[in-house]
Amino acid sequence: MHKNIEPLVNDGFDGQHAKRILSYIQSQREKGKNAVGIYCGYAPIEIIQAMNAVPTVLCAFADKTIAAAEAVLPANLCPLIKSSYGFIITDNCPFYALSEAVVAETTCDGKKKMFELISHIKPMFVMDLPQLPDEREAKDNWMTMIRKLQTFLENTFNKKIHDEDVEAAIKDSNKRNDMMNRIFDFAKLQPPVINWSEMYDITWLAQPANFSDIAPLLEETIQKLEKRAADEVVFGNADSPRVLVTGCPVGGDANKVFRIIEELGGNVVVIDSCTGMKPFMEKIAEDTDDPYAAIAERYLKLPCSCMTPNTHRLQELDKIIERFKPDAIIEVVLHACHSYNVETHKIREHAKNTHGLPYLKIETDYSEGDIEQIRTRVEALFDSL
Ligand code: SF4
Ligand code: SF4
Secondary structure, eight states, X not given: OOTTSOOSSTTTOSSOHHHHHHHHHHHHHHTTOOEEEEOSTTSOHHHHHHTTOEEEEOOOOOGXXXXXXXXTSOSSSOHHHHHHHHHHHTTOOHHHHHXXXXXXXXXXXXXXXXXXXXXXXXXXXXXXXXXXXXXXXXXXXXXXXXXXXXXXXXXXXXXXXXXXXXXXXXXHHHHHHHHXXXXXXXXXXXXXXXXXXXXXXXXXXXXXXXXXXXXXXXHHHHHHHXXXXXXXXXXXXXXXXXXXXXXXXXXXXXXXXXXXXXXXXXXXXXXXXXXXTGGGSOOOOOSOXXXXXXXXXXXXXXXXXXXXXXXXXXXHXXXXXXXXXXXXXXXXXXXXXXXXXXXXXXXXXXXXXXXXXXXXXXXXXXXXXXHHHHHHHHHHHHHTO
């Protein structure tokens, strides 16, 4: 946060989202709500919320648990998987401790096999994610898995999930997404009046919370951003490079990439990943005959690299480039994430040929060893603009 800009929310909002989420989930548990751990953007949180339970994100982004994980997992595995697993086996994850069941998906091979290693600890439901999203059967198959998730949750918690509660959760998600997109719109301004850490924090806070709990914070945030815009309180200046960051989920120790961009005078105006804007971009159809089908349709549109072909990602990229007008694209690929890494070729070509935008791929992990090398490469990118 720039020293002379008042934070959007005062009580430790700046980079402290984990503490706030933890105390939120603890308060929900104290009210008698169940907590269900999730690992992926494909987890249909509306089903969990319809049971009046709270979803709890279990993906981890810290280097400190990786050494412990490597006692079991191969070193040449994505740091997100190793970090998440390391937190569990060292009994260091308060979010996992609060979770009473876990929802997992068959996305990438590493995650899928890691889930097997923790499947005995807490009740777990693995959803078989169709990976050819354009096939006719895909939606029906995914809907079947969402129905099976409903049964798993009902049996595990001895509660019934009613269709009208699923419909209400859909409407709440849509209202939340509307408000989130109003917040993201402040990054469209040139220069923007919101920076990467604020967008990052608010996306983390908004994802698991019930709409009625998060709506006041979102409203307050919008009002503060409107005031910043009116007072012309901005980040950087008209010449600051506007950067779209895409690729693997980035968080915690991998936030070094965002920090370097900012330190070199750039403004991150889009975070196009599951730890950024991606979960908030699409709406779920309301008042349909079958809310489960509506949820299946929306989630299958998530453009993750585990899908093939992942054409939806290029279409989404076109929309966000048009909306946020970046000057450059930086793609973050976590070590050993083969699907995002292979897809970088298409993204680079698309950036260059369709949008005339320079593109930089950064392959990294959660360690600090490559900070200077990343700085040099981002600096060279900015010099070329
Ligand atoms: S990048 Fe893909 S596998 Fe990872 S959380 Fe997002 S949707 Fe799930
Ligand atoms: S970043 Fe890639 S390898 Fe890691 S969990 Fe996500 S999809 Fe799997």
